[in-house]
Amino acid sequence: TVVPPADPKNVQGDITIGFAKRLETAIFFIVDDVDSFRKQLALLVPKITTADQVANDKDSIKKHKQSGGTDLLKISGLNIAFSQSGLTKLGITDDLGDAAFKEGQFTDAQNLGDKGSTSGGVFTPDWIPTFRSAVHGIIIIAGDSQTTIDERVAETTQIIHLAPKNGSCHQVLRLDGAVRPGDQKGHEHFGFLDGISNPAIEKIDVNPFPGQETVRQGIILLGRNGDPTTRPAWALDGSFLAFRYLFQLVPEFNDFLLHNAIPGLTPEEGAEFLGARLFGRWKSGAPLDLAPLKDDPVLAADPQRNNNFRYNFPEDPQTQDRCPFAAHVRKTNPRFDLEGLNPPASTEARRIVRRGIPFGPELSAQEQQQNTTLQGRGLLFRCYQSDITNGFQFVQHSWANNTAFPPQKPETPGFDAIIGQAADPTSRTITGADPKAQTTALPLPIEWVVPKGGEYFFSPSIPALKSTFGK
Ligand code: HEM
Incomplete structure (x- = not known):
């Protein structure tokens, strides 16, 4: 009906x-x-x-x-x-x-x-x-x-x-x-x-x-x-x-990016690139699937283009050339990674409407110097859906925390680098962080997003x- x-x-x-x-x-x-x-x-x-x-x-x-x-x-x-x-x-x-x-x-x-x-x-x-x-x-x-x-x-x-x-x-x-x-x-x-x-x-x-x-x-x-x-x-x-x-451990995250900067660039550029690979978007918002090698702020600011991608680029969509399989936005909305399966799987039931807002102060000079969080900050995350079991719970548990998701990939994708949670928080890895060494598993030493309630x-x-x- x-x-x-x-x-x-x-x-x-x-x-x-x-x-x-x-x-x-x-x-x-x-x-x-x-x-x-x-x-x-x-x-x-x-x-x-x-x-x-x-x-x-x-x-x-x-x-x-x-x-x-x-x-x-x-x-x-x-x-x-x-x-x-x-x-x-x-x-x-x-x-x-x-x-x-x-x-x-x-x-x-x-x-x-x-x-x-x-x-x-x-x-x-x-x-x-x-x-x-x-x-x-x-x-x-x-x-x-x-x-x-x-x-x-x-x-x-x-x-x-x-x-x-x-x-x-x-x-x-x-x-x-x-x-x-x-x-x-x-x-x-x-x-x-x-x-x-x-x-x-x-x-x-x-x-x-x-x-x-x-x-x-x-x-x-x-x-x-x-x-x-x-x-x-x-x-x-x-x-x-x-x-x-x-809660978000920002100085610790920044320190990790610098120490694991993608080679072949200046340390700052390599760190910026690694950050973008972990999210699937540049800080500007430009999606890696459309801007794989360098940030494109004009694209980022253009709502006609900044969401118009499906991970089914003309080259082999089974590579991590443009975007790691386990990048945060790919894990939480895999688009063609599911639609392209045989038979195709829909993502519709997993879609959530996000309405979060940051909390906590900006980084202090001391936190930046010591690479250590001294004041609490993070995201008051909210999302709406008609079914939590299908929506938020599924995305967190069965996608972000599931190293084998998206399925049927040549390399095991690993945890959602941003929000994926492991039984042992020091055990997480992700493949595809470096586009030139896609099968290499990069260890993620800690979980930088720490839930303290909800x-x-x-x-x-x-x-x-x-x-x-x-x-
Ligand atoms: C997208 C950050 C937690 C689900 C994004 C984006 C950023 C981001 C920067 C890209 C902007 C956009 O596409 O709108 C974060 C941070 C988090 C967090 C810093 C924790 C502190 C979560 C959680 C979930 C989630 C807990 C669900 C379990 C999503 C989804 C998208 C997204 C569904 C859109 C993906 C797409 O449609 O391409 N997040 N997020 N996020 N995030 Fe998160």
């Missing part, structure tokens, strides 16, 4: 469009008094930013820039989502039909490759304490400035009482993210431009860029065409949010927030 498409007025804005943002705050909370929480939530619902509103905001920003405006428009966003323990606390007992969500990320941590210790047969990941016990929900607040964020946080806490105690709920953790300064705007902490490749959603992103694949709505939204599972009626137009608190949440539709959550 063909289901009609979603109405953007019903969908939370972070899911299908993505907030316009300079700053973003995530508030994690525990519900204490169910009755008063539900009443307060009903009052918060009109403040929640829908996909429709985000689309209008982005339109205004575009028009403002086109008319020569250089200042930032005051724009903000507010979304809310609940974990399984949150649903249970609220007395919502319907099964949403996603095993990973139901168990929660803490239970999934070992399967994802997170490090930890086992005692009495129970695995405890090396996470911060907040994520080692229940978190009922997350409130995401985005804005153009700290003032906007502060106003939104104040307004939200006035409506739902995130009091230390005796309120309807209380905050257990607040994490603040920010777009990096100056020319690093849009780049994650290792220095690479992020947020280039996301799938287009059918009937929502109606003008996809060349190379941007369109997925059916049900790959991201529950209950729509392409959702593999039958869900409770009220789950329609919701989406699962996988949140990960990922949870799986469900981001309900506006109608569900009114009918099933609030009262």
Whole structure:
């Protein structure tokens, strides 16, 4: 049966469009008094930013820039989502039909490759304490400035009482993210431009860029065409949010690149080239598949071209001439590596919509001198999908952490160099790092991305927030 498409007025804005943002705050909370929480939530619902509103905001920003405006428009966003323990606390007992969500990320941590210790047969990941016990929900607040964020946080806490105690709920953790300064705007902490490749959603992103694949709505939204599972009626137009608190060891990563610089170039160029080989894109964002030997900032900045590749270049696609099989972007979206199999395999069910933001300070001089991280920094990673077991969990566990993926290659690809996790974090290798020695396995001495927590949440539709959550 063909289901009609979603109405953007019903969908939370972070899911299908993505907030316009300079700053973003995530508030994690525990519900204490169910009755008063539900009443307060009903009052918060009109403040929640829908996909429709985000689309209008982005339109205004575009028009403002086109008319020569250089200042930032005051724009903000507010979304809310609940974990399984949150649903249970609220007395919502319907099964949403996603095993990973139901168990929660803490239970999934070992399967994802997170490090930890086992005692009495129970695995405890090396996470911060907040994520080692229940978190009922997350409130995401985005804005153009700290003032906007502060106003939104104040307004939200006035409506739902995130009091230390005796309120309807209380905050257990607040994490603040920010777009990096100056020319690093849009780049994650290792220095690479992020947020280039996301799938287009059918009937929502109606003008996809060349190379941007369109997925059916049900790959991201529950209950729509392409959702593999039958869900409770009220789950329609919701989406699962996988949140990960990922720390990045930036000076250690930079030091590795310098010490293993690809030969035949200056040390700086060789280090830059190795970094690009590990990601599959240059720091500028230019994809190696289109710019294999040297960075091309013009290509990188051109949305008509910067995602238009499939790893099926006219030369033998079974080589790592242009891009290592285990480069981060190839591992997490292998394109022709699966489509070219006999019989072809689709990547559609594995596509996720990414909405992360960096956290933590820029590198200090001391950290650069000592090649050692002294202050925490990384990525507040978020992604949306209609099924965590098919989406985030699969990409992390069965692709990034699986040395034999992509399949049927002449050399074993190795771990996703950036996010792949091994039982022994010092044991990772990757082939194809040096295009002139593609069969050589390069040891990756440590894991430079370190998860310190996370949870799986469900981001309900506006109608569900009114009918099933609030009262
Ligand atoms: C793409 C960085 C974690 C999945 C990218 C890109 C960068 C990047 C620079 C290229 C820009 C783009 O294509 O939009 C990072 C960093 C991470 C991280 C620094 C950790 C701190 C993750 C995780 C996942 C993931 C945990 C999922 C399990 C993806 C996907 C793409 C991507 C699906 C797009 C690939 C494509 O369509 O070509 N990431 N990422 N990333 N990343 Fe990550």
